[in-house]
Amino acid sequence: MGKKKRKQPNVEELLSRPWCYYCERDFEDLKLLISHQKAKHFKCDRCGRRLNTAGGLSVHMNQVHKESLSLVENALPNRQGLEVEIFGMEGIPEDVVQQHNQRLIQNFYQAQADRYAATGNPPAGQNGNGPVKKIKIETAEEIKKRLAEHRARVKNGGLAANPTPPMGVPDGQSPGQSNSPFPPPGGQYPPGYPAQGVPGFTPPPQYPQGGFNYPPGNLPSRPGGNLPAPTGLPPRPGQPGFPSTVDELVAGASRQGDEIEELIRRAELGIPPPKKPDSATPTAGEAAAGEEKKGKKEKDKNVKMIYDDELSPEERMALMPKYAYVPTAA
Amino acid sequence: MAPSTQFELAQPPNDAISSLVFAPEAPTRLLVSSWDKNVYLYDTHTDAEGGGHGTLLQTFEHRAPVMDVCFGADDNEAFSAGMDWTVRRIDLESGDQTVVSKHAAPVRRVVYSREHSLLITASWDNTLHVLNPSNTSLTALTITLPGKPHAMAASPSKVIIAMTSRLVHIYDLAALGASLASGSGAAPEPWQQRESSLKFLTRAVAAMPSDAGYATSSIEGRVAVEWFDASAESQARKYAFKCHRQTGTAEDGAADVVFPVNALAFHPAFGTFASGGGDATVALWDAAAKRRMKIYQKFPDSVAALAFSSDGKYLAIGVCPGFETGMEDYSGEGRTKVVIRELGETEAKGKGAK
Incomplete structure (x- = not known):
């Protein structure tokens, strides 16, 4: 023993962390968030210049490269739009903030429950958020x-x-x-x-x-x-x-x-508990899985495959009259 | 005008794209094979009438949909695989077509190894044909396969054939060449026989230009990276990962949507590779670091084919509607596009294994 024990962050701490509207990642402080946004979401893929906002990038692309920006890079599918002007934590629509907080709270209690089930340790630093x-x-x-x-x-x-x-x-x-x-x-x-x-x-x-x-x-x-x-x-x-x-x-x-x-x-x-879906550095596999991090357990069952067949799509297409080939000699 | 990062080629094929490939020398010479029975030859970087992007240099009409195309010994020779059971050599200058091989079913894939001057064709008649197009006096080898081939790729020394029932056979090109030259007609045994790491039907195979291994993809949104070296430690390095999926929303029962990964292509220099899927996205992966480097903005339709140019500066993306389970009718008409992406200097460069 003698090692400093890692304190589990409480809900308030989690909720107060700045986070990125585009990818829902959270950060230690606002500075980090802003540099993340500049590097990941507002960087010109033509010349590498890092702009402050999506609007800024759009103007830059327009004026410097004569291109138009249609989407924000690396953003979650429903957050790619250019309509919202985001800078750090500013400009995030209220309903998105609510959603985010709710998700955090839910994850927090889930993690707490899991931890408790695994260790028997009661939640640390709780002060009356209601059971x-x-x-x-x-x-x-x-x-x-x-x-x-x-x-x-x-x-x-x-x-x-x-x-x-x-x-x-x-x-x-x-x-x-x-x-x-x-x-x-x-x-x-x-x-x-x-x-x-x-x-x-x-x-x-x-x-x-x-x-x-x-x-x-x-x-x-x-x-x-x-x-x-x-x-x-x-x-x-x-x-x-x-x-x-x-x-x-x-x-x-x-x-x-x-x-x-x-x-x-x-x-x-101080070894962190196994799951904290947002902050884990993903491997390639997990990076891909990151798109679907929620519901990791039921995922395998609850899946809809766009193409599921013994025959390949090409064979299916080849059966269609307009593509089919009828050998003349045979 | 500053060059744009991404543009659509003018005069795209009229129907779905089956394959596209850049020339071995010129980095702007692109062949596209299509279900509209044509092979298209483009120069991707000349302006057609000033405004357009790229020039359609020539089209080569076939009797039936063209399933695959590849370049031959130089930039003026190409081979096409047809639904009409034939493999044709196309002289891209004169436009002459000659049938070099005939199968008993549609020909799915065709690859040419410049190092060994070998043309290998894979057909749904469950055979491979191996021949040397520059020396037609040699009797072509016919190799019977245990399954229907769906994907094939050649590295400098090997050719990988992915078949139904998750079968993967790897042939040594030098051994194939030797058998062909011996004239006995006896086909060599596969250099390796493997079971695919993916549980579902293989969709695409791409070989590492470094000759170290290959990547396969399946209809179930997954990509596997494997190594030729059969030693235990090399085999332990193989991995697979999920990709080209969409998280379900609560409204549609929270089912994740899994798209087929239709295309794979390795960058000629960096050891990174691109994957293209039915979700209309292209992602760049760092095979060594096992990381995704980039995911491009969604295209209007499914990604059917991918190719890097020989100098690694351009990525050609074939976009057309995907064929989905249960489709009765299909048409890529009017929605088929060829997108050329110019890669930034370090865009496709991995950071190296950690």
Whole structure:
């Protein structure tokens, strides 16, 4: 550890990033966006001159090369028009802005949900954008029952490096607590707590083993003993976006504890989560696929082929009377 | 007047374009074969009557639609592949046509290797004919193919034939030449037999001028790049990617529309290549860096054929309506165009592998 952990950007940060009207790419700052636009969309392909706007390029092409510009280069199919005068973030039609923001927000929550499903880490830095998914609230009985099941499972599995952490977080974190998934180190937590709160790590040896050895089965009950919400956990208004029930997570964790540890380690080392469709540098293949980045999963099924036949188009055409050749001798 | 980047040739063919090819020497001499039964010879850079672009130098009428055309040993010799089962040699100066080979079905592709003075023709009768047009005393080789050939391309030392059932055969041109010269009529075995990396019907093949490999494209919006070298590490370098597709919109059920990739052409110097598809676009790709370099503005209709000039300065694009599944009727009349694009100095130059 010790590495600075990469913070997931929150919605506000994402929404505040400047982005390009023509290709929907987003950038660190406005300067970068403007140089992107000049290089990608407003560059004269005749002489390489970079203009400031599409209108400027059009005038340039007209006066210098006696050509007319019909479309903006490298733009998305519906954004190639010259009617809108774009410079940086200026001039983007309101409805397009809305669309863009909506898409960002949607992607953000999707990514968050995916991340949560993969790592068990609750969303970082969330401050009350309203939950997108309902949180399952368990009664005390349910928790006990689950605990019993889990104990049995752990006994069978017999792995002391406990697979519980994903559960530990939702259970262990009460509403008023810090939004960070990793509680700050410090005295206010009982010694057992950090080991449980930092998911996926085996307890570091410096924690006293005597009084607080870690029979995995004890862990879930711990928050109940130490923290102010003894039984039926109160609703957590500040924590939106739990994708699946805690039960699923527990099951998932015991199945793929190692994978999760790996994911968490990656997250902590600052390796970005696998998907962020817009910013990944595409290979040739992905560059092409970039045109259809949304819906990557269902794409293979949901496809309409313009030509799908065993015979080639030429053979089809050759069958038409006007192209057909009838050998005279034969 | 400053030269424009892109223009349409005056007097385009009357019906769909099947193929176009630049001359091996002169970078402005272009042959176009068409379904209107003609082969057209253009000079792309003379002004016809002052205003127009390019001059139609001559047309060569055939009995049936012309499926393919290529240049022969020099700028004045051409070979055409016809729907009428014949392969013809055309003397571009006198206009004389002579039948050099006859198949038992329409001839789909014809390639000429200047290095080996070999003419190879591929027909839907599932055969290849191999002959030396300058030495007609030799009996032409006939090679039976396991599938119907749809695309063929020659590199300096190999010829690649793509057939139905995803079959790809590669012949060594020197071996073909030797068999032809021996006069035994026995055809050599293919140098390599492969299965296409693409799952759908192959549409086009183009060979790298560097003789390292080739690219194929299919009806299902995909292009594969492969290498001749059969070693494991070379084969591991092969790749395929999707292209010439359109993302579906929510209204039409969000189905992505996949277009056939009708044409491929390698740049003579840079190791980059162009692909043209049914989506009416042409894209430039960097084969080494596996990156798309450029995608040109949409043309009015499907891109049927592509060719780079010998000096790599021009790209000829054959534009005509595409034939789609379920079409009962087809006509390229009035919508067929030949677009010549002048490439900027570095427009087709790749950045190199990363």
